[in-house]
Amino acid sequence: MSERITIKVEDGVADVRLVREDKMNALDDAMFARLISAAEEINADTSIRCVVMSGLGRAFCAGLDMGNFAKMADGKRSENSVAGGGLAERTYGIANRAQQAVWGWRSLRVPVIAAVHGVALGGGFQVMLGADIRIVHPDTKLSILEVKWGLVPDMSSTAIMRRLVREDIIRELTYTGRMFSGVEGKEYGFVTHLSETPYEDAMALAREIASKSPSAVQTAKKLYNHIADKDDGEALLTESVLQDELMGSKNQIEAVMAGLQKRAGNFVD
Template sequence: MSERISVTKANGVADVKLVRSDKMNALDDTMFSALIETSEALAKDPEVRCVILSGEGRAFCAGLDMGNFGKMADGGGSGGTPSGRQPLAERTHGIANRAQQAVWGWRTLPVPVIAAAHGVALGGGFQLLLGSDIRIAHPDTKMSIMEIKWGLVPDMAGTPIMKALCRDDRLRELTYTGRIFSGAQAVDYGFVTELSDNPHADALALAETIAGKNPDAIRADKKIFNQLQDMTDAEALLLESVLQDEIIGSPNQIEAVKSELGKRTPVFTDGR
């Protein structure tokens, strides 16, 4: 896909890897572009039913490239926007700016995304991890909402996701201090779904299971879950009914029933 990200596809699963291993997959400008372009390309691919997001080498993602902090120091001073930097409040990708879209693009991908984390997931790398639907991590993975270390706030779409996952007081403590916590602690905090000594292998097994289900229903499931937070109960009830009406009696739904009754592997079609 690019010099920063590799994508391999098999059996409906897109295996996406950050491949800047010499820098622990840190986020430079090229990596931001690659993350956005890759999520956009996968969103348009009707054959992709599930995505795995992981990092090559020793880490998932070490966060913002150190060179970016050097630029901040050079452009620092009193008030205003450092010279040459686009104001972050400007929306460039729907409701998001460019940096946020590097995470939000995975959150809004129409199919499930499973992140497999090891080594470190720090700052922007931690927010990237949160962009997935499901997160599998090695128990020793080091994580942190690290932005405060650099005098910043988390601003890569992480805050609306974190508030839905973590207890408010714990989230505030982690954000105010920037302290590092383990993958095992992240499960207790609500950030990580499950632990694994081999996160990528377990993510692949789970992705293959999901890819073997009715892709129309899976896409509808994600659409529901992505909208629930901003909907009233009445709106949520209506949405599930509307989507179910679209699915009932469709070829893939009928195939799901027939394969289940016939105790055989279903054969679904893509491109709905």
């Protein structure tokens, strides 16, 4: 299998790069597999405190590889369908294989920052949405493109988009598949920050996050992931339970001491 994604870890930050640059980092079967395995590798490495995901070359990710559409035209199911049971079969907890390529990053133990440039179309747009924070070049071309190919978005983005953007906007963009810019994406709510240098700004933010108590940051991500679809009572109880776990822990005490002594924290992973 050709290399699709590289991971370089330095000072607690995992620099994750999509490196199929000759194909604008399009999603073939090998890229799907690597998106899943890369998230698993990072989740298992407790030295990693934050992730930056970016695409090498001219684009973040151009979406599904054209070879997959050629197979569909011949009446063949996508390589990312679940053999035998179809897409409705759950093979990764609450997700199927294609969904896990995005949901694996959304549910990752540590924060993920996407640094996006060029294009993020269809499946590539969905990969971008799997990040906690999205830093995007203003001129980036974005699209919920699936309708062009007679499909609906199916890589877990529907569960994510509804928490970010007004429903009528999601519907219009899904029904039409129209392109929109990073600037429009910011107005809609898909984009966290606009930047002329998204990778550099994402790395700076990741280093800042990595300097904080990993226990607090990872618990915060766990909290926000857990309460997304809960009622107010469940949300309030969850934050209390998780706060109880943090208070008095080694990293929490170190955070207090570092703040009082005006120094960087010396946290344990």
